[in-house]
Amino acid sequence: MREAEGWRVVGQYPDGTPAEALAYFERKFADLASEVTLLEVRHRRGGASASDLRTTALSVRAKLDGAAAVGDLAALVSRIDVLTAELAEASETEAVAAKEAVAEAVRERTVIVEEAEALAARDPQTVQWKQSTAEMSALFDRWQAHQQNGPRLPKSTAQQLWRRFRDARASFDRHRREFFSALDETHKAARDAKTRLVERAEALAPRGEDGIGAYRDLLDQWKASGRAGRKVDDALWARFKAAGDALYSARGEREAADIEASREKIEQKRALLEQAAPIVDEKNLGTARQRLTAIQRQWDEIGRVFPRDVERGLDDELRKIEQSVRTREDADWKRNDPEQKARANDMTRQITDAIAKLESELAGAEARGDKRAAAQASEALEARRGWLRALGG
Incomplete structure (x- = not known):
């Protein structure tokens, strides 16, 4: 084949015609051209590694030197050389991007490790284990x-980060196992304590209402005995509450019987209140006290009534009448108290003497024409007369 530098021997094709030989070597050229075209297309489309394409391009370039093919090899060499140069530049850009991607991947994976280490470093007594376990699982995912999906990290870096992440997970899992082991022990102790409380509460059943005080003591112990796990707590509480309900039911039955028995007593006390109402208007205090005492004696003989709020209401009504009589008695006592009367008489005498003295001073001041002394004596005299009127003199 004749080229720019001269003739080039392509090859030999024995046992064939010249046309067959030419067709064979043209196919060889077509195959090489297809390889060059495919590389160009892959480069233009992107997505493939420029470094890998460059390696392939160099391999194809080596095939073109002295290729046993008939065609414009020089044009193929020119195309592959241009492509190789472009891929070399793209490889450098790609290498920089790959380095940055690796650095970013290291940062991202380090963040995952640090979050795992932070979870592992929490105080096991304050950790919400269900939520934290989900967070650790999410970090592993x-x-x-x-x-x-990320870029391949340098082996030493990847191993170092993995060791940290693995150790954090192991520490987290160990803390969780220890926490729940201790929790199981706590639950077991609480379960045993509450089981004993339930048995004691159920043993109070024969005492009926009288067992309520002891049941309340057991309830205080129940509240202080800790948690035994939701299912166990619920089951034990159902038994404990049922035992208490039986005691309170006995009291309820007794109170219902008391209320039924109190119906007639309530009517009797209401009748007494109607009798007591006119006492408030009784003018004779002795008679009022005598009538009230008789009613109070009957009231006590009737005894207590139920329910309690009805009893309180009836007692309050009677107490109003009692207070009215007591208030009148207190006022009467003050009026007739000998000591108080003596003190009042003594005060009256003192004021009367003072008035006589001031009247004498007033007359003397007027006789002298001393207006100032007369005004002072007159003012003092008027004040003493006011005191005397207040004392009833």
Whole structure:
């Protein structure tokens, strides 16, 4: 084949015609041209690694030197050389991007590790284990997804980060096991304590209402005995409450019987209140006290009534009448108290003497024409007369 540099021997094709030989070597050229075209298309479309394409392009370029093919090899060489140069530049850009991607991947994976370490470092007594376990599982899923879909990290860096993440998970799992082991022990102790309380509460049943005080003491112990786990707590509480309900039911039955028995007593006390109402208007205090005392004696003989709020209402009504009589008695006592009367008489005498003295001073001041002394004596005299009127003099 004749080229720019001269003739080039392409090859030999024995046992065939010249046309067959030419067709064979033209197919060889077509195959090489297809390889070059495919590389160009893959480069233009993007997505493939420029470094890998460059390696392939160099391999194809080596095939073109002295290729046993008939065609414009020089044009193919020119195309492949241009493509190789472009891929070399793209490879450098790609390498920089790959380095940045690796650095970013290291940062992202480090964040995952640090979050896992932070979870593992929490105080086991304050951790919400259900939520924290879900968070640790989510971190592991992120790690796996990052490992599968992210860029390949340097082996030493990847191993170092994995060791930290693995140790954090192991520490977290150990703390969780220890916490729940201790919690199981606490639950067991609470379960045993509450079981004993339930048995004691159920043993109070024969005492009926009289067992309520002891049941309340057991209830205080129940509240202080801690948690035994939701299911166990619910089951034990159902038994404990049923035992208490039986005691309170006995009291309820007794109170119902008391209320039924009190119906007639309530009517009797209401009748006494109607008798007591006119006492408030009784003018003779002795008679009022005598009538009230008789009613109070009958009231006590009737005894207590139920329910309690009805009893309180009836007692309040009688107490109003009692207070009215007591108020009148207190006022009468003050009026007739000998000591108080003596003090009042003594005060009256003192004021009367003072008035006589002031009247004498007033007359003397007027005789002298001393208006100032007369005004002072007159003012003092008027005040003493007011005091005397207040004392009833």
